[in-house]
Amino acid sequence: MMLKLTRQIETDIRKAGADAYPNECCGILFGSEDGDDHIVKSLKPIENARESGEQYHRFLITAEDMMQAELEARRLGLEIIGFYHSHPDHPAKPSDYDREHALPFYSYIILRVAEGKPELMTSWRLQLSREAFDSELFEIEP
Amino acid sequence: MSVTILIPTALRSFVDRKSDIEVEGSTVGETLGNLAAQYPDLKHQIYEDDVKLRGFVNVFVDGTNIKKLNGLDTKVAQGATIMLVPAIAGGC
Numbered sequence: 001m002m003l004k005l006t007r008q009i010e011t012d013i014r015k016a017g018a019d020a021y022p023n024e025c026c027g028i029l030f031g032s033e034d035g036d037d038h039i040v041k042s043l044k045p046i047e048n049a050r051e052s053g054e055q056y057h058r059f060l061i062t063a064e065d066m067m068q069a070e071l072e073a074r075r076l077g078l079e080i081i082g083f084y085h086s087h088p089d090h091p092a093k094p095s096d097y098d099r100e101h102a103l104p105f106y107s108y109i110i111l112r113v114a115e116g117k118p119e120l121m122t123s124w125r126l127q128l129s130r131e132a133f134d135s136e137l138f139e140i141e142p
Numbered sequence: 143m144s145v146t147i148l149i150p151t152a153l154r155s156f157v158d159r160k161s162d163i164e165v166e167g168s169t170v171g172e173t174l175g176n177l178a179a180q181y182p183d184l185k186h187q188i189y190e191d192d193v194k195l196r197g198f199v200n201v202f203v204d205g206t207n208i209k210k211l212n213g214l215d216t217k218v219a220q221g222a223t224i225m226l227v228p229a230i231a232g233g234c
Contacts, residue, residue: 024233033151050233058233063200063207066227070150074161079151083230090234098232103198105152108232 003082003107003123004139005040012043014118017086017111023055024048028069029082029107038081038107044069058097059085082107082123089113092120094133102126107136145173145218148225156184170201171214173224188226200227 016025028044046069049060061083073080083106087095092112094102102108104126112119124133147163157163158181165180167173171193178185188199193214195201201208202225208216218224 026230026232050231059231061230063202063227063229066200066230067202067205067207067225070148070225070227074148081151083232085232087234095232095234097234101198101229101231103152103228105155 001125001134002037002137002139003040003109004034004037004141006141009040009043010121010138010140013084013109013111013121016043016045016084017088017113017118018116020048020055020086020088021113021116022088023052024050024057024059024086024088025111026059026061026083026085028061028066028080029084029109030069030073030076030078031081032079033081040081041078042076043084044072056088057090080106082109084109084111086111086113086118089115092122094124099126099130099133102130102133104128104130108133143168143218143220143222145221146223147173147177148223150226150228152228153184153187153226156187157181168217169214170203170208170216170218170224173218174201174214198229200229201225202227 027046029040030042031040049062050058092110108124111121123136165177
């Protein structure tokens with residue numbers, strides 16, 4: 001179980017986290033499956049739909065944005081394989097809130113942004129039991 | 143009436159890895175009920191009970207959220223496309 005992405009995609013997620021600080025950024029991972037691995041081919045940045053006063057610790061992707069993204073992925077011959085979001089001034093670990101709102105299968109990238117600077121980036125997949133996340137390794141190509 | 147249901151990646155493991163499934167039905171509720179009857183594992187994922195969908199499941203008919211239509215009673219035409227779309231949220 002691994003998440004494969006390019007250095008450019010990693011850079012783009014880090015920049016999105018820094019740009020959104022002190023709020024959370026969010027977006028969708030387009031890609032494909034390779035056995036148990038997920039391969040990220042491109043990002044679809046999404047405007048955080050939570051109320052502005054809540055965006056420092058919450059993100060929301062609306063059903064309409066998800067529907068459009070699903071159609072776009074199909075047009076590109078890709079799949080939605082996961083999501084990314086930032087944790088401003090919080091660890092790059094899933095919160096209880098993340099777990100309550102996550103779905104198995106998807107890869108969830110979390111980027112810690114501390115005082116505006118992107119730091120540790122991690123990825124997770126929710127167990128089928130929904131009780132916990134498993135950490136997912138990265139493979140970053142140059 | 144035959145309707146196409148588009149399955150999001152997170153739910154495909156419950157429908158033999160299919161991305162699109164043809165199902166008969168005249169309303170959204172009837173169509174999804176027929177889908178759930180074909181794939182009982184999927185039923186547990188998307189239904190809270192026999193009639194109510196789980197909160198994270200959004201349903202679109204030909205691009206319109208059924209919340210703006212008649213919910214599960216929304217009628218579907220021959221050849222319509224139903225999309226199951228998960229709600230996505232999180233935070234620290």
